[in-house]
Amino acid sequence: MSETEGAGRARAAVARLxxxxxxxxxxxxxxxxxxxxxxxxxxxxxxVALLLDNMLYMVIVPIIPDYIAAMRGGGxxxxxxxxxxxxxxxxxGNRTLxxxxxxxxxxxNEDVQIGVLFASKAILQLLVNPLSGTLIDRVGxxxxxxxxxxxxxxxxxxxxxxxxxxxxxxxxxxxxxxxxFADTAGIALIADRYAExxxxxxxxxxxxxxxxxxxxxxxxxxxVLYEFAGKRVPFLVLAxxxxxxxxxxxxxxxxxxxxxxxxMPVGTPIHRLMVDPxxxxxxxxxxxxxxxLAFLEPTIxxxxxxxxxxxxxxxxxxxxxxxxxxxxxxxxxxxxxAAYPHLQWFYGALGMAIIGASSCLVPACRNFGQVxxxxxxxxxxxALVDTALLPTLAFLVDVRHVSVYGSVYAIADISYSVAxxxxxxxxxQIVHTMGFAQLNLGMGLANVLYAPVLLFLKNVCxxxxxxxxxxxxxxxxxxxxYDTIKMEECKGMGKSLRPAGEMEENGMDSYRxxxxxxxxxxxxxxxxx
Numbered sequence: 001m002s003e004t005e006g007a008g009r010a011r012a013a014v015a016r017l018x019x020x021x022x023x024x025x026x027x028x029x030x031x032x033x034x035x036x037x038x039x040x041x042x043x044x045x046x047x048v049a050l051l052l053d054n055m056l057y058m059v060i061v062p063i064i065p066d067y068i069a070a071m072r073g074g075g076x077x078x079x080x081x082x083x084x085x086x087x088x089x090x091x092x093g094n095r096t097l098x099x100x101x102x103x104x105x106x107x108x109n110e111d112v113q114i115g116v117l118f119a120s121k122a123i124l125q126l127l128v129n130p131l132s133g134t135l136i137d138r139v140g141x142x143x144x145x146x147x148x149x150x151x152x153x154x155x156x157x158x159x160x161x162x163x164x165x166x167x168x169x170x171x172x173x174x175x176x177x178x179x180x181f182a183d184t185a186g187i188a189l190i191a192d193r194y195a196e197x198x199x200x201x202x203x204x205x206x207x208x209x210x211x212x213x214x215x216x217x218x219x220x221x222x223x224v225l226y227e228f229a230g231k232r233v234p235f236l237v238l239a240x241x242x243x244x245x246x247x248x249x250x251x252x253x254x255x256x257x258x259x260x261x262x263x264m265p266v267g268t269p270i271h272r273l274m275v276d277p278x279x280x281x282x283x284x285x286x287x288x289x290x291x292x293l294a295f296l297e298p299t300i301x302x303x304x305x306x307x308x309x310x311x312x313x314x315x316x317x318x319x320x321x322x323x324x325x326x327x328x329x330x331x332x333x334x335x336x337x338a339a340y341p342h343l344q345w346f347y348g349a350l351g352m353a354i355i356g357a358s359s360c361l362v363p364a365c366r367n368f369g370q371v372x373x374x375x376x377x378x379x380x381x382x383a384l385v386d387t388a389l390l391p392t393l394a395f396l397v398d399v400r401h402v403s404v405y406g407s408v409y410a411i412a413d414i415s416y417s418v419a420x421x422x423x424x425x426x427x428x429q430i431v432h433t434m435g436f437a438q439l440n441l442g443m444g445l446a447n448v449l450y451a452p453v454l455l456f457l458k459n460v461c462x463x464x465x466x467x468x469x470x471x472x473x474x475x476x477x478x479x480x481x482y483d484t485i486k487m488e489e490c491k492g493m494g495k496s497l498r499p500a501g502e503m504e505e506n507g508m509d510s511y512r513x514x515x516x517x518x519x520x521x522x523x524x525x526x527x528x529x
Contacts, residue, residue: 133410148182267404329383351384
């Protein structure tokens with residue numbers, strides 16, 4: 001009788017335990033669904049931040065030359081009426097509202113001022129990125145992203161009410177400070193929340209498309225509003241969007257309320273990542289592939305006018321068609337990476353070869369229709385390189401370091417900043433001393449010669465981390481719901497959860513594994529495919 005009662009109590013205990021585990025799994029499934037919805041909204045926040053940063057970077061193109069000329073003439077703040085006086089301000093009274101990037105002005109001193117103004121953002125970003133990457137690794141991604149958006153809001157409003165060159169320079173430099181935090185933290189947040197391929201490549205590709213759209217849509221956006229509403233309106237519109245984006249981020253992930261960072265591993269220091277040979281190869285490729293774009297933007301307008309007599313509208317529309325091959329390149333690379341993920345290095349090398357060939361073809365063009373083709377080729381190649389190698393940086397951190405991404409994407413931002421800091425200042429001098437054709441041949445040759453270097457990544461791209469590696473660096477079980485969700489996501493996107501009834505067979509050992517989210521089979525480190 002006692003044995004029967006004991007067996008009954010054991011079955012009742014197992015049943016209660018099964019119900020408890022079933023309820024816990026139901027709550028965990030609901031939380032995981034909410035986490036996936038939250039990460040999609042966070043992707044929207046990051047994409048809007050990147051769009052705003054690049055729109056602010058380029059929206060001043062149709063405004064600044066006339067504005068500086070008007071200030072030099074003592075006319076105060078520039079506006080549509082400032083351009084009505086034709087050439088008396090040193091500019092072209094018929095300047096298009098779809099301008100070339102860094103449009104020329106008559107005065108050499110103005111050219112220098114405009115070049116320094118454009119380069120100041122990238123220079124400050126270059127200087128701040130090592131510090132911002134380290135800070136992001138220490139405090140998490142949300143707080144630096146919010147801080148970056150706040151600084152960008154301040155920069156945009158400063159642009160709107162600037163009345164002299166010093167204030168413009170301060171606003172531009174302030175934008176570089178905000179970008180160093182917002183861009184790096186945003187891209188790192190995407191890499192962290194989208195830990196599995198091909199979802200990571202798709203998310204980063206979406207972010208790259210927003211960057212491209214912001215750069216190409218900003219000049220006509222700024223030009224039209226400048227013409228019909230005045231200089232302040234484009235900046236105030238961008239400031240409002242920036243404020244709304246920050247409020248959405250604050251609602252989704254309040255930096256002061258999240259305790260996730262306390263349970264995440266300590267990231268690898270940025271100086272150690274910089275000396276990693278694989279990361280160095282990727283950083284070099286990102287810098288090299290962006291040099292043609294950064295150096296052509298301030299020089300191609302004058303060359304088109306001198307060599308082919310291009311009209312203002314042709315100069316203004318030069319870069320607009322390039323948006324479509326850039327988006328196509330992102331789409332193609334994401335699809336190829338999903339099918340053949342171990343060939344990311346090849347997609348990057350192919351993109352650099354396309355960039356090199358296209359750069360060499362630019363000087364041979366003799367009309368507007370011809371010059372569009374190599375420029376589209378350059379943007380298509382850049383899309384291949386960026387879309388293939390940005391996820392590769394996160395992958396390299398996963399398999400060779402600790403899966404915290406602030407510092408590694410600070411290195412990527414440094415690579416971009418090097419190209420865009422040198423472009424507005426150095427490109428014009430190279431054209432003046434050596435010639436436009438020599439500049440393009442040199443940039444094309446640099447890309448073609450660098451492409452084989454990406455073969456160095458071939459072996460490491462065949463590695464893959466185990467499903468549980470990202471979140472078992474703490475040498476202990478998960479603390480709280482966040483870590484449990486992350487482990488469950490990494491164990492299997494799309495694997496169905498085990499039914500609670502299995503507890504009857506597996507007993508307390510299975511229950512312990514369910515609580516930790518880690519099985520003995522998941523303890524392997526890395527394997528080759």
